[in-house]
Amino acid sequence: MASVPALSYSSFRTYEECPLRWRFLYVDRLPEAPRGYFTFGRVIHSVLEELVAPLVVPAGKRAGENDRQRTLDEWHPAPGHAAPRWMTEEEMLRAYDTAWSSEGYTSAEEESRYRALGREILLGYLDALRRERPLPVAVEEHLEARWDGIPVHGYVDRIDRTPAGGLEVVDYKTSRDLSNEDARDSDQLSLYQVLVENNYAEPVEGLTLYHLRSLTPLRSAPRERSTLVGLHDRLGVALDGIRAEAFEPTPGRHCARCDFRDRCPEFRSVPPAEGARLRTLVDRFESLRAEENRLETELRRTAEELHRAAEELGIHRVPGSRSVAVRRREEAWQFSLDPVRPLLERSGLASRVGSGTPEEVRRLVRDPTVDAELRRKVAETGARRVKWYWELEDAAP
Numbered sequence: 001m002a003s004v005p006a007l008s009y010s011s012f013r014t015y016e017e018c019p020l021r022w023r024f025l026y027v028d029r030l031p032e033a034p035r036g037y038f039t040f041g042r043v044i045h046s047v048l049e050e051l052v053a054p055l056v057v058p059a060g061k062r063a064g065e066n067d068r069q070r071t072l073d074e075w076h077p078a079p080g081h082a083a084p085r086w087m088t089e090e091e092m093l094r095a096y097d098t099a100w101s102s103e104g105y106t107s108a109e110e111e112s113r114y115r116a117l118g119r120e121i122l123l124g125y126l127d128a129l130r131r132e133r134p135l136p137v138a139v140e141e142h143l144e145a146r147w148d149g150i151p152v153h154g155y156v157d158r159i160d161r162t163p164a165g166g167l168e169v170v171d172y173k174t175s176r177d178l179s180n181e182d183a184r185d186s187d188q189l190s191l192y193q194v195l196v197e198n199n200y201a202e203p204v205e206g207l208t209l210y211h212l213r214s215l216t217p218l219r220s221a222p223r224e225r226s227t228l229v230g231l232h233d234r235l236g237v238a239l240d241g242i243r244a245e246a247f248e249p250t251p252g253r254h255c256a257r258c259d260f261r262d263r264c265p266e267f268r269s270v271p272p273a274e275g276a277r278l279r280t281l282v283d284r285f286e287s288l289r290a291e292e293n294r295l296e297t298e299l300r301r302t303a304e305e306l307h308r309a310a311e312e313l314g315i316h317r318v319p320g321s322r323s324v325a326v327r328r329r330e331e332a333w334q335f336s337l338d339p340v341r342p343l344l345e346r347s348g349l350a351s352r353v354g355s356g357t358p359e360e361v362r363r364l365v366r367d368p369t370v371d372a373e374l375r376r377k378v379a380e381t382g383a384r385r386v387k388w389y390w391e392l393e394d395a396a397p
Protein backbone atom coordinates (compact mmCIF):
# COMPACT_ATOMS: atom_id res chain seq x y z
CA MET A 1 0.00 0.00 0.00
CA ALA A 2 1.43 3.39 -1.00
CA SER A 3 2.13 6.06 1.60
CA VAL A 4 -0.06 9.01 0.81
CA PRO A 5 1.04 12.63 0.87
CA ALA A 6 -1.40 15.29 2.11
CA LEU A 7 -3.85 16.18 -0.65
CA SER A 8 -3.85 19.68 -2.02
CA TYR A 9 -6.75 20.88 -4.11
CA SER A 10 -4.82 20.54 -7.35
CA SER A 11 -3.53 17.08 -6.47
CA PHE A 12 -7.07 15.95 -5.62
CA ARG A 13 -8.49 17.45 -8.80
CA THR A 14 -5.77 15.79 -10.87
CA TYR A 15 -6.54 12.38 -9.34
CA GLU A 16 -10.27 12.81 -9.91
CA GLU A 17 -9.65 13.73 -13.53
CA CYS A 18 -7.08 11.05 -14.33
CA PRO A 19 -5.36 8.82 -11.76
CA LEU A 20 -2.59 7.91 -14.21
CA ARG A 21 -1.70 11.55 -14.74
CA TRP A 22 -1.61 11.91 -10.92
CA ARG A 23 0.92 9.07 -10.79
CA PHE A 24 3.11 10.67 -13.46
CA LEU A 25 3.08 13.96 -11.53
CA TYR A 26 3.14 12.93 -7.87
CA VAL A 27 4.84 9.50 -7.83
CA ASP A 28 7.13 9.56 -10.86
CA ARG A 29 7.59 13.33 -10.45
CA LEU A 30 7.77 13.90 -14.19
CA PRO A 31 8.06 17.55 -15.12
CA GLU A 32 5.44 19.25 -17.25
CA ALA A 33 6.29 21.58 -20.10
CA PRO A 34 6.14 25.22 -18.97
CA ARG A 35 3.14 27.16 -20.18
CA GLY A 36 2.93 30.91 -20.47
CA TYR A 37 -0.39 31.28 -18.65
CA PHE A 38 0.89 29.30 -15.64
CA THR A 39 4.07 31.39 -15.51
CA PHE A 40 1.92 34.50 -15.74
CA GLY A 41 -0.32 33.38 -12.86
CA ARG A 42 2.73 32.57 -10.71
CA VAL A 43 4.35 35.95 -11.34
CA ILE A 44 1.17 37.90 -10.58
CA HIS A 45 0.63 35.89 -7.39
CA SER A 46 4.17 36.58 -6.22
CA VAL A 47 3.88 40.35 -6.82
CA LEU A 48 0.52 40.44 -5.04
CA GLU A 49 2.14 38.64 -2.13
CA GLU A 50 4.91 41.26 -2.00
CA LEU A 51 2.32 44.00 -2.22
CA VAL A 52 0.01 42.74 0.52
CA ALA A 53 2.53 41.12 2.90
CA PRO A 54 3.60 44.47 4.48
CA LEU A 55 -0.09 45.20 5.21
CA VAL A 56 -0.67 42.03 7.18
CA VAL A 57 -1.53 42.69 10.79
CA PRO A 58 0.48 40.00 12.43
CA ALA A 59 -0.96 39.90 15.94
CA GLY A 60 -3.57 37.50 17.22
CA LYS A 61 -4.24 35.59 14.06
CA ARG A 62 -3.74 32.11 15.44
CA ALA A 63 -6.11 30.09 17.49
CA GLY A 64 -5.13 30.02 21.12
CA GLU A 65 -3.05 33.17 21.20
CA ASN A 66 -5.75 35.06 23.09
CA ASP A 67 -4.88 38.20 21.26
CA ARG A 68 -7.60 40.25 19.65
CA GLN A 69 -7.01 41.06 16.00
CA ARG A 70 -6.32 44.75 15.63
CA THR A 71 -7.24 46.85 12.62
CA LEU A 72 -4.60 48.52 10.50
CA ASP A 73 -5.50 51.91 11.96
CA GLU A 74 -5.19 50.63 15.53
CA TRP A 75 -2.04 48.76 14.86
CA HIS A 76 1.20 50.02 16.26
CA PRO A 77 4.23 48.08 15.30
CA ALA A 78 5.36 45.75 18.00
CA PRO A 79 9.11 45.45 18.52
CA GLY A 80 10.47 43.33 15.72
CA HIS A 81 7.55 44.05 13.37
CA ALA A 82 7.68 46.55 10.57
CA ALA A 83 4.78 49.00 10.39
CA PRO A 84 2.17 48.30 7.69
CA ARG A 85 3.51 49.93 4.59
CA TRP A 86 1.94 50.60 1.24
CA MET A 87 4.04 50.01 -1.84
CA THR A 88 4.14 52.81 -4.35
CA GLU A 89 3.20 52.12 -7.96
CA GLU A 90 6.84 52.40 -8.98
CA GLU A 91 7.97 49.92 -6.33
CA MET A 92 5.28 47.50 -7.34
CA LEU A 93 6.15 47.71 -11.04
CA ARG A 94 9.80 47.24 -10.18
CA ALA A 95 8.89 44.10 -8.24
CA TYR A 96 6.89 42.99 -11.31
CA ASP A 97 9.89 43.50 -13.60
CA THR A 98 12.09 41.52 -11.21
CA ALA A 99 9.60 38.66 -10.91
CA TRP A 100 8.87 38.46 -14.63
CA SER A 101 9.77 35.19 -16.36
CA SER A 102 9.62 34.41 -20.08
CA GLU A 103 9.14 30.71 -19.47
CA GLY A 104 6.52 28.93 -21.54
CA TYR A 105 5.31 31.70 -23.84
CA THR A 106 4.91 30.57 -27.42
CA SER A 107 6.09 33.86 -28.98
CA ALA A 108 7.50 37.25 -28.08
CA GLU A 109 4.17 38.75 -29.08
CA GLU A 110 2.27 36.51 -26.63
CA GLU A 111 4.71 37.33 -23.86
CA SER A 112 4.40 41.09 -24.39
CA ARG A 113 0.57 40.82 -24.46
CA TYR A 114 0.62 39.01 -21.10
CA ARG A 115 3.16 41.43 -19.70
CA ALA A 116 0.96 44.41 -20.54
CA LEU A 117 -2.07 42.63 -19.10
CA GLY A 118 -0.18 41.97 -15.85
CA ARG A 119 0.79 45.62 -15.54
CA GLU A 120 -2.83 46.65 -16.02
CA ILE A 121 -4.03 44.10 -13.45
CA LEU A 122 -1.47 45.14 -10.83
CA LEU A 123 -2.12 48.88 -11.18
CA GLY A 124 -5.86 48.29 -10.97
CA TYR A 125 -5.43 45.99 -8.00
CA LEU A 126 -3.31 48.48 -6.07
CA ASP A 127 -5.90 51.15 -6.73
CA ALA A 128 -8.73 48.86 -5.51
CA LEU A 129 -6.68 47.87 -2.47
CA ARG A 130 -6.19 51.50 -1.49
CA ARG A 131 -9.91 52.17 -1.81
CA GLU A 132 -11.12 49.01 -0.10
CA ARG A 133 -8.43 48.89 2.61
CA PRO A 134 -8.95 45.25 3.56
CA LEU A 135 -7.50 43.88 6.78
CA PRO A 136 -5.33 40.97 5.70
CA VAL A 137 -4.22 38.60 8.43
CA ALA A 138 -2.25 36.33 6.10
CA VAL A 139 -0.98 36.09 2.52
CA GLU A 140 0.15 32.97 0.68
CA GLU A 141 -0.18 31.04 3.89
CA HIS A 142 0.53 27.33 3.87
CA LEU A 143 -2.08 25.57 5.98
CA GLU A 144 -2.34 21.91 6.86
CA ALA A 145 -5.09 19.92 8.52
CA ARG A 146 -6.27 16.40 9.17
CA TRP A 147 -9.85 16.56 8.04
CA ASP A 148 -11.60 13.63 9.72
CA GLY A 149 -8.68 11.37 8.91
CA ILE A 150 -7.76 12.89 5.54
CA PRO A 151 -4.50 14.88 5.43
CA VAL A 152 -5.02 18.05 3.39
CA HIS A 153 -3.00 21.18 2.76
CA GLY A 154 -2.97 24.29 0.62
CA TYR A 155 -1.56 27.75 0.08
CA VAL A 156 -4.25 30.35 0.73
CA ASP A 157 -3.69 33.54 -1.29
CA ARG A 158 -5.15 35.94 1.26
CA ILE A 159 -7.13 35.79 4.48
CA ASP A 160 -8.90 38.99 5.52
CA ARG A 161 -10.50 40.05 8.75
CA THR A 162 -14.20 40.89 8.12
CA PRO A 163 -15.92 43.89 9.76
CA ALA A 164 -17.85 41.42 11.97
CA GLY A 165 -14.62 39.91 13.28
CA GLY A 166 -14.63 36.73 11.23
CA LEU A 167 -12.44 35.72 8.29
CA GLU A 168 -12.78 35.92 4.54
CA VAL A 169 -10.77 33.58 2.33
CA VAL A 170 -9.62 35.14 -0.93
CA ASP A 171 -8.27 33.18 -3.88
CA TYR A 172 -6.85 35.12 -6.84
CA LYS A 173 -7.65 33.98 -10.36
CA THR A 174 -5.94 35.22 -13.50
CA SER A 175 -8.20 33.14 -15.78
CA ARG A 176 -10.26 34.73 -18.49
CA ASP A 177 -13.85 34.03 -17.44
CA LEU A 178 -15.26 33.51 -14.00
CA SER A 179 -18.80 33.72 -12.65
CA ASN A 180 -20.59 33.87 -9.30
CA GLU A 181 -21.49 30.21 -9.83
CA ASP A 182 -17.79 29.38 -10.08
CA ALA A 183 -17.27 30.94 -6.65
CA ARG A 184 -20.34 29.25 -5.21
CA ASP A 185 -19.37 25.80 -6.55
CA SER A 186 -15.60 26.02 -6.06
CA ASP A 187 -14.22 22.90 -4.36
CA GLN A 188 -10.99 24.80 -3.89
CA LEU A 189 -12.70 27.44 -1.74
CA SER A 190 -14.50 24.69 0.20
CA LEU A 191 -11.19 23.03 0.98
CA TYR A 192 -9.67 26.37 2.00
CA GLN A 193 -12.60 26.94 4.34
CA VAL A 194 -11.77 23.65 6.05
CA LEU A 195 -8.07 24.53 6.26
CA VAL A 196 -8.76 27.96 7.75
CA GLU A 197 -11.34 26.61 10.19
CA ASN A 198 -8.80 24.05 11.38
CA ASN A 199 -6.09 26.65 11.89
CA TYR A 200 -7.87 29.77 13.09
CA ALA A 201 -10.18 30.39 16.01
CA GLU A 202 -12.40 32.86 14.16
CA PRO A 203 -15.24 31.65 11.93
CA VAL A 204 -14.99 31.78 8.14
CA GLU A 205 -17.64 34.27 7.02
CA GLY A 206 -16.93 34.50 3.31
CA LEU A 207 -15.25 32.71 0.42
CA THR A 208 -14.11 34.83 -2.51
CA LEU A 209 -12.68 34.19 -5.93
CA TYR A 210 -10.95 37.41 -6.93
CA HIS A 211 -11.17 37.79 -10.71
CA LEU A 212 -8.06 39.83 -11.39
CA ARG A 213 -8.76 40.69 -15.03
CA SER A 214 -11.92 42.56 -14.04
CA LEU A 215 -10.82 43.32 -10.45
CA THR A 216 -14.06 41.75 -9.27
CA PRO A 217 -14.33 39.88 -5.98
CA LEU A 218 -16.88 37.08 -6.53
CA ARG A 219 -18.13 36.43 -3.04
CA SER A 220 -19.88 33.33 -1.80
CA ALA A 221 -21.16 32.16 1.55
CA PRO A 222 -19.25 29.63 3.62
CA ARG A 223 -20.23 26.10 2.75
CA GLU A 224 -22.88 24.22 4.69
CA ARG A 225 -21.79 21.01 6.41
CA SER A 226 -23.78 18.97 3.86
CA THR A 227 -21.65 20.41 1.02
CA LEU A 228 -18.44 19.77 2.90
CA VAL A 229 -19.46 16.17 3.59
CA GLY A 230 -19.78 15.60 -0.17
CA LEU A 231 -16.28 16.97 -0.75
CA HIS A 232 -14.90 14.93 2.14
CA ASP A 233 -16.38 11.77 0.59
CA ARG A 234 -14.74 12.53 -2.77
CA LEU A 235 -11.39 13.23 -1.11
CA GLY A 236 -11.78 9.90 0.70
CA VAL A 237 -12.36 8.08 -2.58
CA ALA A 238 -9.23 9.71 -4.06
CA LEU A 239 -7.20 8.86 -0.97
CA ASP A 240 -8.35 5.21 -1.06
CA GLY A 241 -7.46 5.03 -4.76
CA ILE A 242 -3.98 6.45 -4.15
CA ARG A 243 -3.40 4.07 -1.23
CA ALA A 244 -4.45 1.14 -3.40
CA GLU A 245 -2.21 2.42 -6.22
CA ALA A 246 -5.19 2.56 -8.55
CA PHE A 247 -3.72 4.59 -11.39
CA GLU A 248 -5.87 3.77 -14.39
CA PRO A 249 -5.85 6.21 -17.29
CA THR A 250 -9.13 8.08 -17.60
CA PRO A 251 -9.20 9.71 -21.00
CA GLY A 252 -11.29 12.76 -21.78
CA ARG A 253 -11.04 16.30 -23.05
CA HIS A 254 -8.31 16.96 -20.45
CA CYS A 255 -5.96 14.69 -22.45
CA ALA A 256 -5.49 17.60 -24.88
CA ARG A 257 -3.42 19.45 -22.24
CA CYS A 258 -1.68 16.37 -20.81
CA ASP A 259 2.08 16.25 -21.32
CA PHE A 260 2.28 12.49 -20.82
CA ARG A 261 0.42 11.20 -23.85
CA ASP A 262 3.53 9.49 -25.18
CA ARG A 263 3.69 7.41 -21.96
CA CYS A 264 -0.04 6.81 -21.65
CA PRO A 265 -1.43 3.45 -22.84
CA GLU A 266 -4.46 5.32 -24.16
CA PHE A 267 -2.28 6.98 -26.76
CA ARG A 268 0.52 4.48 -27.24
CA SER A 269 0.78 3.35 -30.86
CA VAL A 270 0.73 -0.28 -32.00
CA PRO A 271 4.20 -1.78 -32.60
CA PRO A 272 4.67 -2.15 -36.38
CA ALA A 273 5.22 -5.94 -36.09
CA GLU A 274 1.73 -6.34 -34.61
CA GLY A 275 0.00 -3.91 -36.97
CA ALA A 276 -1.36 -6.36 -39.58
CA ARG A 277 -2.63 -8.95 -37.06
CA LEU A 278 -4.41 -6.37 -34.91
CA ARG A 279 -5.90 -4.61 -37.95
CA THR A 280 -7.55 -7.89 -38.96
CA LEU A 281 -8.93 -8.30 -35.45
CA VAL A 282 -10.32 -4.76 -35.43
CA ASP A 283 -11.98 -5.30 -38.82
CA ARG A 284 -13.55 -8.51 -37.57
CA PHE A 285 -14.73 -6.79 -34.38
CA GLU A 286 -16.27 -4.03 -36.45
CA SER A 287 -18.26 -6.44 -38.64
CA LEU A 288 -19.41 -8.44 -35.61
CA ARG A 289 -20.57 -5.23 -33.91
CA ALA A 290 -22.56 -4.31 -37.05
CA GLU A 291 -24.09 -7.79 -37.08
CA GLU A 292 -24.90 -7.48 -33.37
CA ASN A 293 -26.70 -4.18 -33.98
CA ARG A 294 -28.67 -5.69 -36.87
CA LEU A 295 -29.69 -8.67 -34.72
CA GLU A 296 -30.67 -6.42 -31.81
CA THR A 297 -32.97 -4.40 -34.07
CA GLU A 298 -34.50 -7.54 -35.53
CA LEU A 299 -34.96 -9.06 -32.06
CA ARG A 300 -36.75 -5.93 -30.82
CA ARG A 301 -39.06 -5.81 -33.83
CA THR A 302 -39.97 -9.51 -33.48
CA ALA A 303 -40.65 -9.05 -29.74
CA GLU A 304 -42.88 -6.03 -30.48
CA GLU A 305 -44.82 -7.95 -33.11
CA LEU A 306 -45.29 -10.88 -30.72
CA HIS A 307 -46.39 -8.44 -28.00
CA ARG A 308 -49.02 -6.82 -30.26
CA ALA A 309 -50.40 -10.25 -31.22
CA ALA A 310 -50.44 -11.37 -27.55
CA GLU A 311 -52.27 -8.17 -26.53
CA GLU A 312 -54.93 -8.65 -29.21
CA LEU A 313 -55.46 -12.29 -28.23
CA GLY A 314 -55.11 -11.70 -24.47
CA ILE A 315 -52.47 -14.43 -24.09
CA HIS A 316 -49.11 -14.66 -22.33
CA ARG A 317 -47.66 -17.95 -23.57
CA VAL A 318 -46.97 -18.59 -27.27
CA PRO A 319 -45.60 -22.00 -28.26
CA GLY A 320 -42.99 -22.21 -31.01
CA SER A 321 -41.51 -25.37 -32.59
CA ARG A 322 -38.80 -25.83 -29.95
CA SER A 323 -39.68 -23.53 -27.04
CA VAL A 324 -42.46 -21.45 -25.57
CA ALA A 325 -42.23 -17.66 -25.52
CA VAL A 326 -43.56 -16.35 -22.19
CA ARG A 327 -44.57 -12.71 -21.80
CA ARG A 328 -43.47 -11.15 -18.46
CA ARG A 329 -44.35 -7.82 -16.89
CA GLU A 330 -42.08 -5.53 -14.89
CA GLU A 331 -43.29 -2.48 -13.02
CA ALA A 332 -41.23 0.41 -11.71
CA TRP A 333 -41.99 3.77 -10.10
CA GLN A 334 -40.20 6.95 -10.99
CA PHE A 335 -40.36 10.21 -9.09
CA SER A 336 -39.54 13.75 -9.96
CA LEU A 337 -38.32 15.25 -6.72
CA ASP A 338 -37.36 18.70 -7.92
CA PRO A 339 -40.75 20.28 -7.16
CA VAL A 340 -41.08 18.69 -3.70
CA ARG A 341 -37.48 18.83 -2.51
CA PRO A 342 -37.91 22.37 -1.09
CA LEU A 343 -40.98 21.12 0.86
CA LEU A 344 -38.97 18.20 2.20
CA GLU A 345 -36.15 20.52 3.19
CA ARG A 346 -38.56 22.80 5.04
CA SER A 347 -39.95 19.79 6.90
CA GLY A 348 -36.44 18.57 7.72
CA LEU A 349 -37.00 15.39 5.70
CA ALA A 350 -34.59 15.95 2.80
CA SER A 351 -32.13 13.43 4.23
CA ARG A 352 -34.82 10.72 3.98
CA VAL A 353 -34.59 10.87 0.19
CA GLY A 354 -30.93 11.84 0.03
CA SER A 355 -30.11 10.11 -3.24
CA GLY A 356 -33.72 10.23 -4.51
CA THR A 357 -34.02 6.53 -5.34
CA PRO A 358 -37.62 5.40 -5.99
CA GLU A 359 -37.41 3.02 -3.01
CA GLU A 360 -36.46 5.84 -0.61
CA VAL A 361 -39.33 7.96 -1.90
CA ARG A 362 -41.84 5.14 -1.69
CA ARG A 363 -40.77 4.44 1.90
CA LEU A 364 -41.41 8.08 2.74
CA VAL A 365 -44.81 8.04 1.00
CA ARG A 366 -45.83 4.95 3.00
CA ASP A 367 -44.58 6.31 6.35
CA PRO A 368 -47.65 7.19 8.49
CA THR A 369 -45.55 9.41 10.79
CA VAL A 370 -44.96 11.84 7.88
CA ASP A 371 -47.51 14.61 7.31
CA ALA A 372 -50.29 13.25 5.04
CA GLU A 373 -50.44 16.35 2.82
CA LEU A 374 -46.69 16.19 2.22
CA ARG A 375 -46.92 12.49 1.36
CA ARG A 376 -49.73 13.22 -1.09
CA LYS A 377 -47.66 15.88 -2.87
CA VAL A 378 -44.66 13.57 -3.12
CA ALA A 379 -46.83 10.69 -4.36
CA GLU A 380 -48.29 12.91 -7.11
CA THR A 381 -44.85 13.36 -8.61
CA GLY A 382 -44.60 9.60 -9.16
CA ALA A 383 -45.33 7.76 -12.40
CA ARG A 384 -45.65 4.03 -12.87
CA ARG A 385 -43.71 2.54 -15.76
CA VAL A 386 -44.69 -0.89 -17.05
CA LYS A 387 -42.29 -2.87 -19.19
CA TRP A 388 -43.08 -6.10 -21.03
CA TYR A 389 -40.45 -8.58 -22.06
CA TRP A 390 -40.24 -12.14 -23.38
CA GLU A 391 -38.49 -15.18 -21.99
CA LEU A 392 -38.07 -18.59 -23.59
CA GLU A 393 -38.99 -21.77 -21.81
CA ASP A 394 -38.44 -25.30 -23.02
CA ALA A 395 -41.50 -26.67 -24.79
CA ALA A 396 -43.12 -29.62 -23.00
CA PRO A 397 -41.84 -32.89 -24.52
Ligand code: SF4
Nearest residue numbers: 018249251255258264
Ligand atom coordinates in the same frame (compact mmCIF):
# COMPACT_ATOMS: atom_id res chain seq x y z
S1 SF4 B 1 -3.27 11.31 -21.83
FE1 SF4 B 1 -5.25 11.42 -20.81
S2 SF4 B 1 -5.60 9.37 -20.04
FE2 SF4 B 1 -3.43 9.52 -20.49
S3 SF4 B 1 -2.46 10.13 -18.58
FE3 SF4 B 1 -2.88 11.98 -19.72
S4 SF4 B 1 -4.88 12.66 -18.98
FE4 SF4 B 1 -4.63 10.54 -18.39
